[in-house]
Amino acid sequence: MPRSKEQFEEMRNATREKIHSAAMQLFVHQGFGSTNVQDIADTAGISIGLLYRHYKTKDQLFNELVDYAVEGLNRNITFFETDQSPKKLMAQFVDEVYTDMINGEELTHLLILINQSLLAGSATASKHYEEILQVNARLLDSTAQLIRKGQQLGEFYSGDAQEMAVLFYASIQGLAQMKVLLKSNFTMPSPAILTAFLLKERK
Structure with a gap:
Protein backbone atom coordinates (compact mmCIF):
# COMPACT_ATOMS: atom_id res chain seq x y z
CA MET A 1 0.00 0.00 0.00
CA PRO A 2 1.56 3.34 -1.04
CA ARG A 3 2.43 5.84 1.65
CA SER A 4 0.34 8.95 2.06
CA LYS A 5 1.67 12.47 1.72
CA GLU A 6 1.48 12.84 5.50
CA GLN A 7 3.53 9.66 6.03
CA PHE A 8 6.21 10.89 3.64
CA GLU A 9 6.32 14.20 5.51
CA GLU A 10 6.67 12.39 8.85
CA MET A 11 9.55 10.32 7.46
CA ARG A 12 11.19 13.44 6.06
CA ASN A 13 10.91 15.26 9.39
CA ALA A 14 12.23 12.24 11.29
CA THR A 15 15.26 12.09 8.98
CA ARG A 16 15.94 15.81 9.40
CA GLU A 17 15.78 15.44 13.18
CA LYS A 18 18.35 12.62 13.00
CA ILE A 19 20.59 14.81 10.85
CA HIS A 20 20.19 17.81 13.18
CA SER A 21 21.00 15.74 16.26
CA ALA A 22 24.03 14.11 14.66
CA ALA A 23 25.36 17.39 13.25
CA MET A 24 25.00 19.26 16.54
CA GLN A 25 26.76 16.48 18.41
CA LEU A 26 29.67 16.41 15.96
CA PHE A 27 29.99 20.19 15.57
CA VAL A 28 30.14 20.55 19.35
CA HIS A 29 32.55 17.69 20.05
CA GLN A 30 34.75 17.84 16.94
CA GLY A 31 34.27 21.38 15.70
CA PHE A 32 32.77 22.53 12.41
CA GLY A 33 36.02 22.30 10.45
CA SER A 34 36.84 18.77 11.60
CA THR A 35 33.40 17.38 10.80
CA ASN A 36 32.65 16.12 7.30
CA VAL A 37 29.38 15.15 5.66
CA GLN A 38 30.18 11.43 5.86
CA ASP A 39 30.66 11.74 9.65
CA ILE A 40 27.20 13.31 9.96
CA ALA A 41 25.55 10.65 7.81
CA ASP A 42 27.23 7.83 9.75
CA THR A 43 26.25 9.30 13.13
CA ALA A 44 22.67 9.83 11.94
CA GLY A 45 22.52 6.25 10.68
CA ILE A 46 21.60 7.22 7.12
CA SER A 47 23.28 7.10 3.72
CA ILE A 48 25.25 10.09 2.52
CA GLY A 49 22.95 10.22 -0.50
CA LEU A 50 19.93 10.66 1.73
CA LEU A 51 21.70 13.42 3.65
CA TYR A 52 22.43 15.26 0.39
CA ARG A 53 18.74 15.07 -0.51
CA HIS A 54 18.10 17.27 2.55
CA TYR A 55 21.24 19.45 2.59
CA LYS A 56 23.47 20.28 -0.33
CA THR A 57 26.39 21.42 1.85
Whole structure:
Protein backbone atom coordinates (compact mmCIF):
# COMPACT_ATOMS: atom_id res chain seq x y z
CA MET A 1 0.00 0.00 0.00
CA PRO A 2 1.56 3.34 -1.04
CA ARG A 3 2.43 5.84 1.65
CA SER A 4 0.34 8.95 2.06
CA LYS A 5 1.67 12.47 1.72
CA GLU A 6 1.48 12.84 5.50
CA GLN A 7 3.53 9.66 6.03
CA PHE A 8 6.21 10.89 3.64
CA GLU A 9 6.32 14.20 5.51
CA GLU A 10 6.67 12.39 8.85
CA MET A 11 9.55 10.32 7.46
CA ARG A 12 11.19 13.44 6.06
CA ASN A 13 10.91 15.26 9.39
CA ALA A 14 12.23 12.24 11.29
CA THR A 15 15.26 12.09 8.98
CA ARG A 16 15.94 15.81 9.40
CA GLU A 17 15.78 15.44 13.18
CA LYS A 18 18.35 12.62 13.00
CA ILE A 19 20.59 14.81 10.85
CA HIS A 20 20.19 17.81 13.18
CA SER A 21 21.00 15.74 16.26
CA ALA A 22 24.03 14.11 14.66
CA ALA A 23 25.36 17.39 13.25
CA MET A 24 25.00 19.26 16.54
CA GLN A 25 26.76 16.48 18.41
CA LEU A 26 29.67 16.41 15.96
CA PHE A 27 29.99 20.19 15.57
CA VAL A 28 30.14 20.55 19.35
CA HIS A 29 32.55 17.69 20.05
CA GLN A 30 34.75 17.84 16.94
CA GLY A 31 34.27 21.38 15.70
CA PHE A 32 32.77 22.53 12.41
CA GLY A 33 36.02 22.30 10.45
CA SER A 34 36.84 18.77 11.60
CA THR A 35 33.40 17.38 10.80
CA ASN A 36 32.65 16.12 7.30
CA VAL A 37 29.38 15.15 5.66
CA GLN A 38 30.18 11.43 5.86
CA ASP A 39 30.66 11.74 9.65
CA ILE A 40 27.20 13.31 9.96
CA ALA A 41 25.55 10.65 7.81
CA ASP A 42 27.23 7.83 9.75
CA THR A 43 26.25 9.30 13.13
CA ALA A 44 22.67 9.83 11.94
CA GLY A 45 22.52 6.25 10.68
CA ILE A 46 21.60 7.22 7.12
CA SER A 47 23.28 7.10 3.72
CA ILE A 48 25.25 10.09 2.52
CA GLY A 49 22.95 10.22 -0.50
CA LEU A 50 19.93 10.66 1.73
CA LEU A 51 21.70 13.42 3.65
CA TYR A 52 22.43 15.26 0.39
CA ARG A 53 18.74 15.07 -0.51
CA HIS A 54 18.10 17.27 2.55
CA TYR A 55 21.24 19.45 2.59
CA LYS A 56 23.47 20.28 -0.33
CA THR A 57 26.39 21.42 1.85
CA LYS A 58 27.62 21.24 5.42
CA ASP A 59 27.36 25.04 5.61
CA GLN A 60 23.67 24.91 4.70
CA LEU A 61 23.07 22.44 7.54
CA PHE A 62 25.09 24.53 10.00
CA ASN A 63 23.17 27.67 9.04
CA GLU A 64 19.83 25.93 9.54
CA LEU A 65 20.89 24.82 13.01
CA VAL A 66 21.93 28.37 13.87
CA ASP A 67 18.58 29.62 12.56
CA TYR A 68 16.88 27.19 14.94
CA ALA A 69 18.98 28.42 17.83
CA VAL A 70 18.23 32.08 17.01
CA GLU A 71 14.50 31.28 16.96
CA GLY A 72 14.89 29.94 20.49
CA LEU A 73 16.59 33.17 21.62
CA ASN A 74 13.77 35.21 20.09
CA ARG A 75 11.19 33.09 21.92
CA ASN A 76 13.01 33.81 25.18
CA ILE A 77 12.88 37.55 24.48
CA THR A 78 9.13 37.38 23.85
CA PHE A 79 8.68 35.31 27.01
CA PHE A 80 10.53 37.83 29.18
CA GLU A 81 8.56 40.74 27.75
CA THR A 82 5.18 39.42 28.92
CA ASP A 83 3.27 41.02 31.80
CA GLN A 84 3.64 38.15 34.28
CA SER A 85 5.51 38.44 37.56
CA PRO A 86 9.28 38.76 36.92
CA LYS A 87 9.96 36.24 39.67
CA LYS A 88 7.53 33.75 38.13
CA LEU A 89 8.98 34.24 34.64
CA MET A 90 12.57 33.82 35.80
CA ALA A 91 11.72 30.78 37.94
CA GLN A 92 9.90 29.13 35.03
CA PHE A 93 12.75 29.86 32.63
CA VAL A 94 15.39 28.46 34.99
CA ASP A 95 13.28 25.37 35.68
CA GLU A 96 13.08 24.73 31.93
CA VAL A 97 16.83 25.22 31.50
CA TYR A 98 17.49 22.84 34.38
CA THR A 99 15.14 20.19 32.98
CA ASP A 100 16.61 20.47 29.48
CA MET A 101 20.18 20.25 30.78
CA ILE A 102 19.62 17.13 32.89
CA ASN A 103 17.39 15.30 30.41
CA GLY A 104 19.20 15.72 27.12
CA GLU A 105 21.86 17.34 24.99
CA GLU A 106 19.92 19.67 22.71
CA LEU A 107 20.04 22.85 24.79
CA THR A 108 23.71 22.28 25.60
CA HIS A 109 24.55 21.78 21.95
CA LEU A 110 22.51 24.78 20.81
CA LEU A 111 24.23 27.08 23.30
CA ILE A 112 27.66 25.93 22.19
CA LEU A 113 26.64 26.10 18.53
CA ILE A 114 25.68 29.76 18.92
CA ASN A 115 29.01 30.42 20.58
CA GLN A 116 30.86 28.63 17.78
CA SER A 117 29.00 30.61 15.14
CA LEU A 118 30.08 33.87 16.78
CA LEU A 119 33.69 32.74 17.21
CA ALA A 120 33.76 31.56 13.58
CA GLY A 121 32.80 35.07 12.47
CA SER A 122 32.87 35.43 8.73
CA ALA A 123 34.28 31.94 8.17
CA THR A 124 31.12 29.87 8.62
CA ALA A 125 28.53 32.26 9.99
CA SER A 126 28.66 35.42 7.91
CA LYS A 127 24.95 34.95 7.23
CA HIS A 128 24.21 34.99 10.97
CA TYR A 129 27.00 36.88 12.69
CA GLU A 130 25.35 40.29 12.97
CA GLU A 131 21.91 38.79 13.57
CA ILE A 132 23.14 36.71 16.51
CA LEU A 133 24.95 39.68 18.02
CA GLN A 134 21.76 41.75 17.78
CA VAL A 135 19.54 39.00 19.21
CA ASN A 136 21.97 38.38 22.08
CA ALA A 137 22.00 42.10 22.86
CA ARG A 138 18.19 42.19 22.82
CA LEU A 139 18.01 39.15 25.09
CA LEU A 140 20.39 40.76 27.58
CA ASP A 141 18.41 43.99 27.49
CA SER A 142 15.04 42.26 27.96
CA THR A 143 16.45 40.21 30.84
CA ALA A 144 17.92 43.32 32.46
CA GLN A 145 14.54 45.03 32.12
CA LEU A 146 12.88 42.04 33.76
CA ILE A 147 15.42 42.20 36.61
CA ARG A 148 14.80 45.93 37.11
CA LYS A 149 11.07 45.31 37.26
CA GLY A 150 11.62 42.50 39.75
CA GLN A 151 13.82 44.76 41.87
CA GLN A 152 11.15 47.45 41.92
CA LEU A 153 8.62 44.86 43.10
CA GLY A 154 11.00 43.58 45.78
CA GLU A 155 11.24 40.13 44.15
CA PHE A 156 14.90 40.38 43.11
CA TYR A 157 18.03 41.43 44.97
CA SER A 158 19.40 44.90 44.29
CA GLY A 159 22.34 45.43 41.96
CA ASP A 160 23.18 46.53 38.44
CA ALA A 161 20.56 44.75 36.33
CA GLN A 162 22.70 44.61 33.20
CA GLU A 163 25.61 43.05 35.11
CA MET A 164 23.27 40.54 36.74
CA ALA A 165 21.86 39.56 33.34
CA VAL A 166 25.39 39.03 31.98
CA LEU A 167 26.29 36.86 34.98
CA PHE A 168 23.11 34.84 34.59
CA TYR A 169 23.75 33.94 30.94
CA ALA A 170 27.48 33.46 31.48
CA SER A 171 26.68 30.84 34.12
CA ILE A 172 24.29 28.97 31.79
CA GLN A 173 26.78 29.11 28.91
CA GLY A 174 29.56 27.93 31.21
CA LEU A 175 27.44 25.04 32.45
CA ALA A 176 26.86 23.93 28.86
CA GLN A 177 30.62 23.86 28.31
CA MET A 178 31.15 21.98 31.57
CA LYS A 179 28.54 19.39 30.63
CA VAL A 180 30.39 18.63 27.39
CA LEU A 181 33.78 18.49 29.13
CA LEU A 182 32.78 16.48 32.19
CA LYS A 183 30.26 14.17 30.46
CA SER A 184 28.91 11.64 32.99
CA ASN A 185 30.73 13.41 35.86
CA PHE A 186 28.74 16.61 35.29
CA THR A 187 26.30 17.67 38.01
CA MET A 188 23.75 20.32 37.07
CA PRO A 189 23.25 22.91 39.84
CA SER A 190 19.69 23.17 41.09
CA PRO A 191 17.40 26.03 40.01
CA ALA A 192 17.74 27.48 43.52
CA ILE A 193 21.53 27.66 43.15
CA LEU A 194 21.28 29.18 39.67
CA THR A 195 19.11 32.02 40.94
CA ALA A 196 20.56 32.42 44.46
CA PHE A 197 22.14 35.77 43.53
CA LEU A 198 18.95 37.00 41.92
CA LEU A 199 15.64 35.78 43.40
CA LYS A 200 14.60 36.49 46.96
CA GLU A 201 13.33 33.38 48.76
CA ARG A 202 12.71 31.42 45.58
CA LYS A 203 9.81 28.98 45.92
